[in-house]
Amino acid sequence: MLESHGLNGLAAECHEMARSKGFWNTPNGNNIGEKLMMVVGECSEAHDEYRSGHAIGLIEYEHMGAEPHTYRRTRNRLEPLGRPGENPDPEDSLVMQPGKPVGFPTELADVIIRTLDLASGLGIDIEEAIRIKMDYNATRPHRHGGKLV
């Protein structure tokens, strides 16, 4: 469940999450080149998923040695509550997190999450940038003037 409204809101949420996980407090500080390479890394992971031959739209869960637990969803994080069926408060918004989600869709998501994090962290209005670029792309010729791919 996303609480954001619009792409800039989602970008702010991605950035808040990345900050809370320490990704803007690394030895290299806020190195833009490093952050761009993290986007590339996620593209590479998506390519590896594609190469694996798994169904392209499939999301699976990698169990990390622990049993699935129930979590309370608060803004931007899941707080563990206990094992399945142990629900201490029926008012809580509960989700099951059965493990790490893996697959092509989640790697594409990572590409977007890292990109939006960077845009928000740099104060970029990514909605406006996308609209400006899409408007320009609409004026370009077929395959942008003869590109092969």
Ligand SMILES: [Mg+2]
């Ligand atoms: Mg990834």
